[in-house]
Structures are given as structure tokens and as C-alpha cells.
Amino acid sequence: xxxxxxxxxxxxxxxxxxxxxxxxxxxxxxxxxxxxxxxxxxxxxxxxxxxxxxxxxxxxxxxxxxxxxxxxxxxxxxxxxxxxxxxxxxxxxxxxxxxxxxxxxxxxxxxxxx
Amino acid sequence: xxxxxxxxxxxxxxxxxxxxxxxxxxxxxxxxxxxxxxxxxxxxxxxxxxxxxxxxxxxxxxxxxxxxxxxxxxxxxxxxxxxxxxxxxxxxxxxxxxxxxxxxxxxxxxx
Numbered sequence: 001x002x003x004x005x006x007x008x009x010x011x012x013x014x015x016x017x018x019x020x021x022x023x024x025x026x027x028x029x030x031x032x033x034x035x036x037x038x039x040x041x042x043x044x045x046x047x048x049x050x051x052x053x054x055x056x057x058x059x060x061x062x063x064x065x066x067x068x069x070x071x072x073x074x075x076x077x078x079x080x081x082x083x084x085x086x087x088x089x090x091x092x093x094x095x096x097x098x099x100x101x102x103x104x105x106x107x108x109x110x111x112x113x114x
Numbered sequence: 115x116x117x118x119x120x121x122x123x124x125x126x127x128x129x130x131x132x133x134x135x136x137x138x139x140x141x142x143x144x145x146x147x148x149x150x151x152x153x154x155x156x157x158x159x160x161x162x163x164x165x166x167x168x169x170x171x172x173x174x175x176x177x178x179x180x181x182x183x184x185x186x187x188x189x190x191x192x193x194x195x196x197x198x199x200x201x202x203x204x205x206x207x208x209x210x211x212x213x214x215x216x217x218x219x220x221x222x223x224x225x
Contacts (some may be wrong), residue, residue, distance in 0.1 A: 035213070039155075045204060045216035089155060100145055101170055102207060106158040 002027045003092050006105035011081055014113050020106045021077045023092030028052075031097035034068065034075040035100065039107070040088040052097075081108075087112045117141050118144060118217035120205045126223045134191045135220045137205030146188035146208050147178060151202040151219070160203075163188055164210075186207075195224045 003026040013019045025034065036048040049059065051068055059066045063080045079086050092105040118139045122221045127133050139146060147170075148160040162170035177193045194201060196203050208214040 035201075037216075043202065044218040045157075046208075047213050047215055050213045091157065093157075095214075100147075100210075100214065101159050101162060101172075102149075102157075102214060107155050107157075 002029075002094050002103040003007050004092050004103055004105035006092055006108050006109075008092075008108045009106070010111070012111040012113055015084060016081050018078060018080050019082055019110065019111065021079075021090050023075045023077065023105060025073050025075065025092070026095045027094060029096045030031070033095045033097065035093040035095070035102065036066065036075075036105050037091045037093065038088045039091065040085075045091075048077075051077070070096075082112045084112045086110060087099045118204075118205055118215055120197065120209050122215040122220060123218065124221045124223075126225060128199060129195055129224055130195045131195050132191070133195060134189055134220070135205075136187070136189045136204055137217060138187050139205075139207040139215075140186065141207055142186075143207035143215075144185060145208050146160075146182065146185070147206040147208075147214065148190050149204040149206060149216070150186065151204060153179075153201070155221050157204070161190075163186075180225070192222075195223050200224045 005024045032053045034051045038046040067076045073107045089107045089109045091107045093102045120137045145164045147162045151157045155162045160174045161180045163182045179191045202219045205217040206214050
């Protein structure tokens with residue numbers, strides 16, 4: 001069975017601070033995909049990143065970066081110089097390779113205080 | 115143009131009614147999904163179709179019946195609505211083995 005744990009239910013930081021959202025996963029699959037999605041107050045789900053399990057290279061996209069550590073089964077997400085528009089619920093998710101069912105974590109509500 | 119579009123966005127209906135939510139994707143993806151997000155924001159897959167064939171059915175009550183007339187459409191019909199069906203229903207699509215893209219959600223409230 002697959003499981004995704006986002007232990008941080010809510011985080012608040014002051015604008016321009018850096019913030020890291022934690023994600024820990026469990027799977028018996030040897031190959032799998034990890035995802036992050038953003039759900040802003042308007043409610044839609046916005047795709048941020050997909051990472052496959054055999055690529056542990058960290059990724060940076062603007063102010064966003066992701067740290068994949070297979071040894072600790074973690075896929076953490078860092079926002080640098082946070083902005084008010086980053087306020088949202090962020091979901092980490094996992095799927096098997098070739099099995100496209102996403103298993104989601106419970107989400108982390110991030111509030112950026114102006 | 116919205117890639118994955120669902121209608122209606124908001125739906126308020128009485129218990130016992132039958133309702134449908136429509137979903138269309140213009141991305142040419144082979145696979146489409148329905149996910150449910152409950153009041154605690156927990157997201158869970160309900161169904162998945164690949165080229166109009168059902169491939170995932172996650173222990174959903176048979177009051178919920180998906181229908182895929184073609185690979186660009188996946189509609190969700192719900193019979194005999196119950197209070198516990200109140201949720202946000204997300205349609206999504208993906209090309210095989212790639213990222214999954216979600217629609218904007220349909221907020222269903224059963225009163």
C-alpha cells in the first residue's frame with residue numbers, strides 16, 4: 001500500500017522568509033512518481049512538479065525547489081523569499097510507475113503574512 | 115482555453131436527487147479521472163478511464179456511475195444523493211505515464 005505523510009498541517013511565515021514543506025512517503029514499488037500540487041483559495045489544483053524515483057537530482061524552478069531523498073523517503077518543497085500569492089494548501093502525492101492513481105497527503109496549509 | 119473543464123462549478127441539490135457533473139479535456143490525453151475532496155481537504159481517487167475503458171474503481175458506492183462517451187469526456191452521474199456526498203469533485207486527465215492535470219473542481223452541496 002502507498003502512503004504519503006505531510007506532518008505539517010499549517011504553517012505561517014512572514015513574507016520574504018523561506019519555508020520548507022515536508023513530505024514523507026511509503027511504497028513497496030521500486031519505481032514510482034512523486035508530485036506536488038498547489039490549491040490556492042480559489043480551489044483549483046495546480047500541478048507544480050513530477051519527479052520519478054530514479055532521478056534524485058534536486059530541482060529548482062524560480063523561487064521553488066524540491067529535495068528528493070530516497071534514503072529517507074522524503075520529497076520536500078522549499079519556497080524561497082515567500083510571497084503572499086504563495087498562500088495555499090500544498091499537496092504531496094505519489095503514484096506507481098504505470099499505475100496512474102495518485103495517493104495524496106493530507107496537505108499543508110501555508111499562510112504568508114504580509 | 116481551459117484544458118480540463120468541468121460543469122457545473124457549483125451545485126446545490128436536495129437529498130434523493132440525481133445529478134451529473136460533466137468533464138471535458140482538450141489536451142488529447144488518453145486517461146481521465148474523477149477525484150473527490152472531502153470537507154477536510156482529503157483527496158481520493160474515485161475512477162480512472164483509459165481510452166473510454168474503466169481501469170480504476172476505488173470502492174465507490176454504485177450510486178456513482180462514470181460514463182465516458184469518448185476519450186475527451188468523462189461524466190459523473192450520481193443517483194439518490196446523500197448528505198455525505200457533499201464534496202468537491204475534481205476531474206483530471208493525463209497522457210499515459212505523465213503528470214495529471216486537474217479541472218477547477220465542482221462544489222456539490224446536498225441539503
